[in-house]
Amino acid sequence: MDMEGSPPSTANTANNKEVESQKPRKKRLLWLCVALLVAIGVTAAIVVAVLITQNVIHVGSKSSSASADSAVSGTPVPSSVDSGPGPQESGSNSNSGSGSGSKTSTRGPNSSSATSTSKPTPTVTCPSKSDIPKADQGTDLDTTTWLDLVDFNCTYTDVTVGDLPIVGLNSTWDDSTQANPDVPPLNKPWGSYANRPARGVNLGGWLSLEPFITPSMFKDNSKLGAEVDEWNLCTVLGPKQAAATLEKHYSTFITEQDFADIAAAGLDHIRIPFSYWAVVVYPGDAYVFRTSWRYLLRGIEWARKYGLRVNLDLHGLPGSQNGWNHSGRSSQVGFIIGPNGSENAQRSIDIHDRLSKFFAQDRYKNIIAFYGLANEPANTIPLDALTEWTAEAYKTVSGNGIKAVQVMSDSLRSLGTWQGQLTGYGSGLAVDTHEYVIFDNGLLAMKHTDKIKFACQTWVQQIAGSLNTASGFGPTMVGEWSQADTDCTEFLNGVGNGARWDGTFSGTIGAPRCPTGDKQCSCSLANADPSTMSADYKKFLKTWAIAQMDAFETSWGWFYWTWKTEAAYLWSYQSALGAGLMPEKANDRDWSCAQAIPTFGSLQEYL
Numbered sequence: 001m002d003m004e005g006s007p008p009s010t011a012n013t014a015n016n017k018e019v020e021s022q023k024p025r026k027k028r029l030l031w032l033c034v035a036l037l038v039a040i041g042v043t044a045a046i047v048v049a050v051l052i053t054q055n056v057i058h059v060g061s062k063s064s065s066a067s068a069d070s071a072v073s074g075t076p077v078p079s080s081v082d083s084g085p086g087p088q089e090s091g092s093n094s095n096s097g098s099g100s101g102s103k104t105s106t107r108g109p110n111s112s113s114a115t116s117t118s119k120p121t122p123t124v125t126c127p128s129k130s131d132i133p134k135a136d137q138g139t140d141l142d143t144t145t146w147l148d149l150v151d152f153n154c155t156y157t158d159v160t161v162g163d164l165p166i167v168g169l170n171s172t173w174d175d176s177t178q179a180n181p182d183v184p185p186l187n188k189p190w191g192s193y194a195n196r197p198a199r200g201v202n203l204g205g206w207l208s209l210e211p212f213i214t215p216s217m218f219k220d221n222s223k224l225g226a227e228v229d230e231w232n233l234c235t236v237l238g239p240k241q242a243a244a245t246l247e248k249h250y251s252t253f254i255t256e257q258d259f260a261d262i263a264a265a266g267l268d269h270i271r272i273p274f275s276y277w278a279v280v281v282y283p284g285d286a287y288v289f290r291t292s293w294r295y296l297l298r299g300i301e302w303a304r305k306y307g308l309r310v311n312l313d314l315h316g317l318p319g320s321q322n323g324w325n326h327s328g329r330s331s332q333v334g335f336i337i338g339p340n341g342s343e344n345a346q347r348s349i350d351i352h353d354r355l356s357k358f359f360a361q362d363r364y365k366n367i368i369a370f371y372g373l374a375n376e377p378a379n380t381i382p383l384d385a386l387t388e389w390t391a392e393a394y395k396t397v398s399g400n401g402i403k404a405v406q407v408m409s410d411s412l413r414s415l416g417t418w419q420g421q422l423t424g425y426g427s428g429l430a431v432d433t434h435e436y437v438i439f440d441n442g443l444l445a446m447k448h449t450d451k452i453k454f455a456c457q458t459w460v461q462q463i464a465g466s467l468n469t470a471s472g473f474g475p476t477m478v479g480e481w482s483q484a485d486t487d488c489t490e491f492l493n494g495v496g497n498g499a500r501w502d503g504t505f506s507g508t509i510g511a512p513r514c515p516t517g518d519k520q521c522s523c524s525l526a527n528a529d530p531s532t533m534s535a536d537y538k539k540f541l542k543t544w545a546i547a548q549m550d551a552f553e554t555s556w557g558w559f560y561w562t563w564k565t566e567a568a569y570l571w572s573y574q575s576a577l578g579a580g581l582m583p584e585k586a587n588d589r590d591w592s593c594a595q596a597i598p599t600f601g602s603l604q605e606y607l
């Protein structure tokens with residue numbers, strides 16, 4: 001997969017040779033440089049001292065970022081320094097209405113002179129309430145209300161693009177980072193995903209809540225009732241408490257360290273699920289409006305810092321596209337079909353219109369690799385209605401200038417369904433399938449070795465069939481999969497719903513039961529802390545994960561579900577990595593489907 005090695009190493013050797021041949025002149029030059037540096041240093045110190053005494057630089061200011069500033073100005077920022085067409089274009093589009101032009105305000109020492117003239121970079125002092133125009137006080141544009149300012153630009157601005165705020169973003173960016181030496185930096189083309197599949201992970205349960213990923217948020221609420229989801233959580237908490245609870249979660253559940261760890265694990269992409277209330281809420285909605293938007297944007301900037309490419313995943317659509325808890329609201333489908341289905345379909349197009357205008361900005365063209373239209377729309381939505389909506393969404397998004405591969409879900413239909421559907425998009429549209437063996441009694445009942453064979457053979461065949469336009473859609477990717485080998489994880493099947501594995505699941509028709517047909521299966525092994533797992537079980541889990549990576553790399557790439565969970569080890573790449581259940585580097589594995597399946601010693605089936 002990594003055959004297209006990058007050229008920098010040869011360039012470096014060439015440089016080294018040149019330096020080698022200039023040795024005699026090197027010493028004199030060195031002294032000159034040292035003298036110059038000393039002179040510059042002394043001058044700078046004097047300037048800083050003067051500025052401090054004149055109170056231009058505030059020492060110890062809470063949000064002081066003077067040092068970071070100078071670091072930024074030192075990095076070679078690409079062609080983007082012109083701050084892009086974004087802000088200008090959007091001046092007319094400002095969401096503060098009433099024709100008031102776009103404003104920016106940074107409070108404090110009248111920085112106008114410091115900003116434009118002096119070399120010592122200005123200290124960014126965050127605005128205070130009185131610097132925010134009255135109309136925007138208390139809104140998402142009011143940076144004084146933000147819980148978390150880390151790596152956010154706290155300067156007030158009402159500039160929007162696609163009627164979505166840019167507030168919080170810095171003006172410059174740097175696309176020169178590689179996630180790892182096997183893949184190109186962001187500012188170099190990735191090439192064909194057919195030749196170099198993505199290795200990625202989802203940031204599930206972060207900007208779109210999911211009960212099994214953060215059960216603590218749901219467990220403490222006995223008032224939630226039957227539908228345990230983000231809507232009901234917000235309803236029960238009430239607007240104020242919901243806003244505070246969710247912002248705290250956005251701020252703490254995923255931090256910069258996660259992006260660093262993801263890149264360090266040999267992964268090169270992230271899929272970020274987010275929901276429509278990052279963009280808009282409608283009358284009567286219980287959701288917290290738009291707080292997740294800025295966390296999404298900051299997440300993309302952190303991904304950039306570690307060279308990770310992004311798969312944007314609209315996970316919750318108006319009305320709920322699948323009636324599942326992770327769409328925000330469980331129980332019924334209200335997208336295309338169901339209550340207000342056509343209205344919600346149109347709202348979803350409008351949301352994509354705004355999102356795609358925003359993400360068509362220059363700063364996103366290298367980093368947004370995949371643009372997801374709708375996560376897992378229900379398979380009860382008629383295929384022709386769904387493809388019609390998808391075609392319209394595609395047209396809207398590409399019409400606004402998005403060049404990323406657009407992604408449509410297989411909508412939990414077989415991959416073969418998509419043969420002959422939505423033709424003519426070439427490599428601009430990919431079908432996304434989510435592969436699990438645990439939500440189906442038949443697959444769940446497979447023995448350990450059979451699960452591995454199933455990945456290496458059956459899934460590989462299905463993907464091959466899908467990649468071929470004679471039997472499938474064409475571009476195919478695996479946007480979700482996991483290491484779980486049972487459905488035992490708490491809340492996985494909905495809060496209080498039990499598991500197929502131990503026969504406590506009550507959510508489907510047809511008696512779910514242990515594959516042995518008796519009460520032998522228990523969830524204690526699957527839910528155990530990895531430190532208590534046997535070496536054989538750990539070996540199986542690791543081989544099972546690698547088998548899936550190997551199988552899914554025959555497609556355009558894979559995204560593990562998910563990076564982090566509170567307690568579900570077999571759904572947390574991070575925990576599994578720490579427990580030795582994952583290869584240390586996703587891009588350097590010690591087994592493949594081409595090899596014989598190892599034996600797992602005394603590991604018993606159906607425990």
Ligand SMILES: *[C@@H]1O[C@H](CO)[C@@H](O)[C@H](O)[C@H]1NC(C)=O
Pocket residue numbers: 065068069072124150151152153170301302
């Ligand atoms: C934005 O710029 C500020 C000031 O230079 C810096 O502290 C912050 O880390 C930057 N944010 C990002 C995401 O790079």
Ligand SMILES: *[C@@H]1O[C@H](CO)[C@@H](O)[C@H](O)[C@H]1NC(C)=O
Pocket residue numbers: 110112
């Ligand atoms: C700072 O500049 C603004 C306009 O840029 C002006 O309205 C304000 O009075 C100035 N404040 C001080 C203390 O000079």
Ligand SMILES: *[C@@H]1O[C@H](CO)[C@@H](O)[C@H](O)[C@H]1NC(C)=O
Pocket residue numbers: 104153154155156157169170171172
């Ligand atoms: C912070 O945001 C303001 C308003 O968009 C912008 O003018 C400024 O350049 C930004 N600061 C940095 C460090 O990018």
Ligand SMILES: *[C@@H]1O[C@H](CO)[C@@H](O)[C@H](O)[C@H]1NC(C)=O
Pocket residue numbers: 334339340
């Ligand atoms: C459908 O739309 C109407 C009018 O906007 C609204 O009153 C009603 O609550 C909506 N139904 C659902 C299920 O969202």
Ligand SMILES: *[C@@H]1O[C@H](CO)[C@@H](O)[C@H](O)[C@H]1NC(C)=O
Pocket residue numbers: 210212228323324325326330331492493494495
């Ligand atoms: C909650 O989501 C999980 C998938 O994460 C799904 O299996 C389950 O059926 C959902 N439960 C409800 C009640 O929506």
